[in-house]
Amino acid sequence: MNDVLLTFILIVIKLGLVLGTVLSLAAYMVLAERKILGRMQMRHGPNRVGPFGLLQPLADLIKLLCKEDLIPERADRWVFMLAPAISTITALLAFAVIPFAAPLHLFGRTIPMVICDLNVGLLYLLALSSLAVYGVALGGWASQSKYSLLGGLRAMAQMISYELAMGLAIVPVVMSSQSFSLTAIIAAQQTLPNAIRHPLAFLIFVIAIMAESKRTPFDMPEAENELVAGFHTEYSGMRFGMFFVGEYLNLIVLGAMLTVLFLGGWHGPLLPSVCWFLIKVLGVAFFFIWVRGTMPRLRYDQLMAFGWKILVPLGLLNILVTAAWLLWRG
Amino acid sequence: MPTLLFYILAAITLLSTVLCLTRKNPVHAVLYLVHALFALALLYFLLGAPLLAAWQIILYAGAIMVLFLFIIMLVESPVADQSSRRLSRWLPPAALSGSLLVCGGALIVMDPAATAVISSYWLTPRDFGCALFEHYGLAVEIISLILLFAAVGAFHLGRRYRPNSKEDVS
Amino acid sequence: MSLWRDIRGTILPFWVTLRYLFRRPVTVCYPERKQIPAPRYRGRLILTRDPDGEERCVACHLCSAACPVDCISMQAAEREDGRRYAAWFRINFSRCIFCGLCTEACPTLALQMTAEYELATRELLQVVCEKEELLIDGCGKNDQYNFYRLAGIGVAAPRGSNPGESPPVDIRSNLP
Numbered sequence: 001m002n003d004v005l006l007t008f009i010l011i012v013i014k015l016g017l018v019l020g021t022v023l024s025l026a027a028y029m030v031l032a033e034r035k036i037l038g039r040m041q042m043r044h045g046p047n048r049v050g051p052f053g054l055l056q057p058l059a060d061l062i063k064l065l066c067k068e069d070l071i072p073e074r075a076d077r078w079v080f081m082l083a084p085a086i087s088t089i090t091a092l093l094a095f096a097v098i099p100f101a102a103p104l105h106l107f108g109r110t111i112p113m114v115i116c117d118l119n120v121g122l123l124y125l126l127a128l129s130s131l132a133v134y135g136v137a138l139g140g141w142a143s144q145s146k147y148s149l150l151g152g153l154r155a156m157a158q159m160i161s162y163e164l165a166m167g168l169a170i171v172p173v174v175m176s177s178q179s180f181s182l183t184a185i186i187a188a189q190q191t192l193p194n195a196i197r198h199p200l201a202f203l204i205f206v207i208a209i210m211a212e213s214k215r216t217p218f219d220m221p222e223a224e225n226e227l228v229a230g231f232h233t234e235y236s237g238m239r240f241g242m243f244f245v246g247e248y249l250n251l252i253v254l255g256a257m258l259t260v261l262f263l264g265g266w267h268g269p270l271l272p273s274v275c276w277f278l279i280k281v282l283g284v285a286f287f288f289i290w291v292r293g294t295m296p297r298l299r300y301d302q303l304m305a306f307g308w309k310i311l312v313p314l315g316l317l318n319i320l321v322t323a324a325w326l327l328w329r330g
Numbered sequence: 331m332p333t334l335l336f337y338i339l340a341a342i343t344l345l346s347t348v349l350c351l352t353r354k355n356p357v358h359a360v361l362y363l364v365h366a367l368f369a370l371a372l373l374y375f376l377l378g379a380p381l382l383a384a385w386q387i388i389l390y391a392g393a394i395m396v397l398f399l400f401i402i403m404l405v406e407s408p409v410a411d412q413s414s415r416r417l418s419r420w421l422p423p424a425a426l427s428g429s430l431l432v433c434g435g436a437l438i439v440m441d442p443a444a445t446a447v448i449s450s451y452w453l454t455p456r457d458f459g460c461a462l463f464e465h466y467g468l469a470v471e472i473i474s475l476i477l478l479f480a481a482v483g484a485f486h487l488g489r490r491y492r493p494n495s496k497e498d499v500s
Numbered sequence: 501m502s503l504w505r506d507i508r509g510t511i512l513p514f515w516v517t518l519r520y521l522f523r524r525p526v527t528v529c530y531p532e533r534k535q536i537p538a539p540r541y542r543g544r545l546i547l548t549r550d551p552d553g554e555e556r557c558v559a560c561h562l563c564s565a566a567c568p569v570d571c572i573s574m575q576a577a578e579r580e581d582g583r584r585y586a587a588w589f590r591i592n593f594s595r596c597i598f599c600g601l602c603t604e605a606c607p608t609l610a611l612q613m614t615a616e617y618e619l620a621t622r623e624l625l626q627v628v629c630e631k632e633e634l635l636i637d638g639c640g641k642n643d644q645y646n647f648y649r650l651a652g653i654g655v656a657a658p659r660g661s662n663p664g665e666s667p668p669v670d671i672r673s674n675l676p
Contacts, residue, residue, distance in 0.1 A: 040517045042526045078420070079357060120455065123384030130392025134364070137396065141357060141403045149403065156400055160393060180381070180455050294517045 014115045018095050026248040027057035033248075033289045040293040064241035072144055072234050079142035084235065084242035087135025090128045091249035097121035098256045099183050101266050102273040113266075113274075114183065121182040122174065125257060126167060129212060133159045135246065136214075136221065140231035151230025154300065155221035159212055161307040166208035168315030169201040172322040173261050186265030193264035200318045202262045204311050209254040211307065213247070216292035220300050255284035335433055336376055342430055343369040349422065356402045360395055361423075367391045369430055375437060379453040541615040542598045545591055547631065548612055548640035552656065555635065556610030556647060559586040563602035563611050571595035572602060583648070583655045589631035593619055608647035612640040 031046065031053065038045025046053035071077055098121075101113035118124050133156055140152015174180060176197060177188035185194075195202040211218040222230030232243045259265060259280040268276030298306070343366050350362035367390050374383035462470060528535050537543065550556045559576035577587040603611050621627060639645075648656035652665065660667035 036521065039521050039523075039525065042520060042523055044525045044527050044529065047529075076355070076357070078423075079361070118380065120380045120384045123381065123388060127384055127387035127392060130388050130396070133392070133396050134399075137399055137403065138357070138361075141399075153400065153403060156396060156403075160396055163392070290514065290517060294513045 010111060011115055014113075018100065018115060019092070022092070022095055022249065022252060023245075025252055026245055027061070029248045029251060029285060030060070030244070031056050032285070033292070036286070036289045037293050040290075061241070064238050067237040069237040069239060070234075074144040075234065076142040076144070079138050080234075081239070083135050083139030083142060084232075084239045084246070085135075086138065087132055087246040088242045088249065090132040090135065091246050091253050094125055094128045094253040095256070097124050097182055098253075098260060099186055099265060100256075100274060100277050112183065117181065117183050120180045122170060122180045122185070122261075125182075126163070126170070129166070130159075130163055132246075132250070135243075136231050139235070139243070143231075143234035145234050147228045147233045148231050151221045151227045151233070154227075155214060155231055158214070158218065158221065158303060158307075161304060162208045162211035162218075162311070165204055165307055165311035165315050166212060168312065168319060169205035169208060170261065171315075171319045172198045172201045175319075175322055175326055182260050182265075186260060186267065189264040190267055193262060193267075195262040195264075198262075198318070198322065200314065201322075204315050204318070205262060206258065207311060209258065210288065210291065211303070213250050213254050213288070215251070215288055217295040217298055218303060219297055220303060223297060251285055251288060252281060255281040255288070258284050332376060335436060336373065338429065339369050339373050339376065339433055342366075342426055342433070343373065346426055349426075356405070357399065360399050360402060364391050364395050365423075365426060365430070367395070369433075372430070372434055372437060379458075381453065381455045381458050537615040537617065539615065540613075541617070542600045542613045544593070544614050544616040544619060545596070545602070545629075545634065546612055546614055546636050546640065547589065547610050547634045548636060548638060550608075550646040550648075551639060551644060552646065553637075554583070554656075555585050556608045557586050557589065558584040558608055558610070558647065559589075560584075560607065562605040562607065566601040566605035568599060568601065569595045569597055581655060582653075586631060589634060591629050591634060593627040593629060594624060609640075609642050609645050614640075 034056075035045035035053070046056040049055040049059045071080055096115045097118050099112065099114035099117070104111045104113055136155040136159070137152045140148040140150075140155070143149070173185060173194050176194070177185045179185060179188075214221050221227075222232070227233070232240055235243060256277075259277060263280050263284075266273035266277040268279075271279075346362045346366040346369065350359045350366060353359040353362060367386060371383040371386040371391075374380070374386060548556055557574075559574055561574065561576070564570070564572040564574065571592040572590070574589040575587040576584060578584050598613070600613055603613050606612075619627060646656065649662045652659060652662075656662075659665075
């Protein structure tokens with residue numbers, strides 16, 4: 001019983017740490033994105049609230065909390081109120097299985113720096129990212145608005161299509177590390193990160209998660225000039241804020257996934273492992289923002305054709321080649 | 331304790347399935363079904379088959395039900411009945427998902443490494459793969475062939491109908 | 501070859517945006533640094549006086565007729581010597597779109613636009629300007645122009661005595 005209690009307390013402590021870090025990181029990711037995009041367009045970005053605009057997330061939060069929470073008259077209230085929660089919670093839950101540092105040795109105990117080291121952690125991540133579709137789709141449906149519905153449908157089709165490519169890109173990683181556990185996958189990358197070992201899978205995965213997060217080259221679900229704001233057109237106040245935060249949480253989740261699966265997790269020289277993990281995650285996030293500042297939006301049929309006709313066959317071929325290589329090497 | 335969890339989860343599964351069958355609004359029915367699938371996945375987890383649990387959610391909840399939802403969303407939805415404004419209408423789904431959440435939390439705290447909880451055998455992904463592709467290899471191949479036929483058939487049916495396609499193609 | 505071009509076209513923009521990331525922003529941070537607008541900037545409207553120090557406005561209503569948003573209103577009046585003026589003159593700057601059509605319509609160049617652009621206020625009635633607030637003690641642009649000295653109306657000076665003006669024709673002496 002004592003051991004169970006200790007495990008429980010440790011989980012709660014780690015949960016608090018991770019949640020605190022991730023939520024504040026998500027808030028500042030919004031600011032970072034606005035700042036970096038601004039600088040790329042030779043603007044300043046937000047710089048009014050606090051020094052260098054550092055209190056902007058707080059101001060945004062207060063504004064969103066104070067706004068009126070509108071629910072359309074014909075909307076399905078039940079589902080309408082549920083949808084933003086789904087999209088935030090699925091993003092938050094993903095952090096449960098992500099190892100963020102090397103195991104800590106304390107008082108003769110080895111404390112794994114992961115909230116819950118599932119042996120199917122990778123599949124858990126995939127499951128959550130496939131559930132994230134519900135938040136978007138239900139939000140779009142429940143609003144009873146044409147724009148929302150179209151946005152929801154687009155998001156759904158896009159996420160299902162690219163989940164496939166994402167899953168196919170992960171298979172070579174699983175094959176070479178011979179485990180679904182994220183800890184084992186990181187351990188297998190001690191010498192060489194998977195990005196170098198499986199470059200094609202890495203490329204497919206990066207493109208797929210970009211589409212999965214509905215970010216700029218693939219942001220058809222919320223294309224402003226066609227669909228107003230897509231699935232969250234009818235949302236206001238903190239419900240909109242939850243969709244918004246969920247998007248940035250998702251950015252961090254996907255950065256962490258990319259780090260764990262392809263960039264060697266918390267392995268790195270000199271600095272402590274937590275630092276390496278954070279550096280890699282933030283680097284991936286910066287890359288995503290950079291892409292947003294650079295790339296135009298695809299057309300919807302191009303998106304679907306690219307997913308199904310290029311990424312999926314390439315992923316399958318990659319699995320075949322990797323399997324053959326692994327078999328041949330014995 | 332694990333046995334108690336098992337019965338609670340089984341009850342949740344049954345309840346949400348019944349609720350799914352009795353809903354008039356198709357989207358609500360889908361939601362209850364997803365809920366049932368969740369509880370089922372936790373049951374698999376409890377029985378020592380985490381891989382199966384993950385596939386249950388990825389395939390059924392994450393892909394098949396999403397496709398259902400896709401079709402249902404395109405169908406004209408009934409006007410939301412205004413009685414759902416009352417708080418009491420929220421009770422069954424809230425209670426169901428709340429208890430599911432508590433069960434999941436308890437499961438993770440009791441058994442973070444997802445080793446066997448209730449059954450004597452713990453199904454590793456490796457065992458699962460071996461059983462699937464060695465013992466049932468032929469069946470898997472046959473099923474994949476059937477799926478391939480189905481895919482080809484769907485492609486044929488879904489092709490755009492052009493009366494004089496031979497002349498048009500140039 | 502076209503594949504190579506496509507790859508280049510995908511990669512090069514990243515380099516461009518990265519370079520721009522380290523450039524100085526061109527934004528002028530407004531309350532700290534104020535830009536000086538061009539002399540012909542279309543800002544707040546004023547009523548000017550002619551070189552003799554009289555009001556230029558003759559209350560002809562042309563500006564309020566030209567105004568697309570109908571934000572100018574006035575009441576015309578006439579002095580004993582025949583000089584017209586506006587008894588009251590009102591511009592509602594909360595409606596004004598600063599299009600400048602009124603200044604183009606003004607025959608006496610009384611209504612002119614200035615470069616002042618900081619009109620925002622918390623009090624809505626403050627932006628409704630009366631004649632006292634609009635009238636300035638200078639000529640503004642075209643400081644030599646005096647409508648009554650060029651229009652041939654004997655108000656500022658008797659008819660025919662203005663520079664470049666021939667004396668009025670005595671119609672009786674013109675009889676055959």
